[in-house]
Amino acid sequence: MEEQKKKILLVEDDPNFGTVLKDYLMMNDYDVVHAKNGMEGFEKFKKGDFDLCILDVMMPYKDGFTLAKEIREKNTDIPIVFLTAKAMKEDVLKGYKVGADDYLNKPFDSEVLLMKIKAIIQRKATETISDSKQFEFKIGGFDLNSKLRFLRYNGGDPIKLSPKENELLRLLALHENDLMPRELALTKIWRDDNYFTSRSMDVYIAKLRKYLKLDDKVEILNIHGEGFRLVVN
Amino acid sequence: MEEQKKKILLVEDDPNFGTVLKDYLMMNDYDVVHAKNGMEGFEKFKKGDFDLCILDVMMPYKDGFTLAKEIREKNTDIPIVFLTAKAMKEDVLKGYKVGADDYLNKPFDSEVLLMKIKAIIQRKATETISDSKQFEFKIGGFDLNSKLRFLRYNGGDPIKLSPKENELLRLLALHENDLMPRELALTKIWRDDNYFTSRSMDVYIAKLRKYLKLDDKVEILNIHGEGFRLVVN
């Protein structure tokens, strides 16, 4: 099973502690982005699509609470955990007021931190019921359901698509009648652009063409050296 | 709209501490039921419809963890907070494994407790899309009663379901005809996502398929690498 790593934003100004914590989390199979202060933290937050934020409270320029407030303005759902050296009651209260999901006092037990992270992310996972509308496409006489990974022609039996077939067709559909650059598919789907992935992609184009033969109004054209076009006549 | 008081089940054997805490919570506008031990706690839990459980870990007859497990069997969603005198790491880890939402060391600051309670209840409130009341499902010719844990085909003899069978089928039913991600079932039901829990889940899928064979319009399809679909034709 292709397991997607959870992405954590870690904002911590102490370079030693920050690095150690980052490495520890990465060793435990999380994808970690480390920011050294509040400013940087916010910038990185806006760029990445995170599953959890771990914020140090005491930081220069912008403290953890202020950062948390800004993050909450952009995203009301993302879990936030605060780290703090002192167990000041006012701080804890303030943290919960800004919508903290949990609170950890340094030094803390790393195993406990892991469990908490797991619990928090799990909690969020159950919330996500998912919105399906952006996964359905009409391609000539075909219906592509990209979430359930099937292609159906004229209400007939659905053809099951493999993950790569599915993503490639979806990408083509997003660019219907237009150029879908080779490079785009390779970087987006294969996450690597070399001779072999490129040949692999050609194999998948052949597979898709076979499926799409059912409707002779639909075809995938090659634009030599550029990419492919999904055309519907 | 009239705001409904949130109902808390407090299970705490120390009479002094328990009473004080109960009074404090009631002063702060919560509806509190106080049980003096694990046994009583479970009885009261079954009777009332609570928004939160606060369980002492160290109790005679039945400790907090055991009680939590029983409660989780009846209700996978309700938030649980543990109280403990000692901050033993093993205890904390055990707590999160049973699905704790938070952890408090005695003596703790009452204001902090209030904030935590507020945060937790709020969290659940946003999660609850109102599927909380859904324990009865029609699946083709089947009726699933998820509260009483049985499945009946065309009004025939009910088939008793084990807790895991029941939860899994319920989760599939909640996503009828749609994808029920592997990860969702693992985090929600097994509370852990690894090779073994994943294989265990496959075993349960096989069991459910056997039950569902009675109606050939109902089937569980696999979406490779993603999860399962309960489809009704």
Added chain:
DNA sequence: ATATTTGTTAATGTAAGGTTAAAAGTAGGA
């Protein structure tokens, strides 16, 4: 012409899922 890109089919290796049985863990009764 010939080097490069693309079309297509087949072979291979690996991972995920299906199924059944045995082992381990639990709860409740005698």
Added chain:
DNA sequence: TCCTACTTTTAACCTTACATTAACAAATAT
């Protein structure tokens, strides 16, 4: 307490699904 029935996990073995690579043919560009 031990026993029994039941639930869940672990193991084993097999099948299916998938992605990559190889091989060769055809098209296209320089």
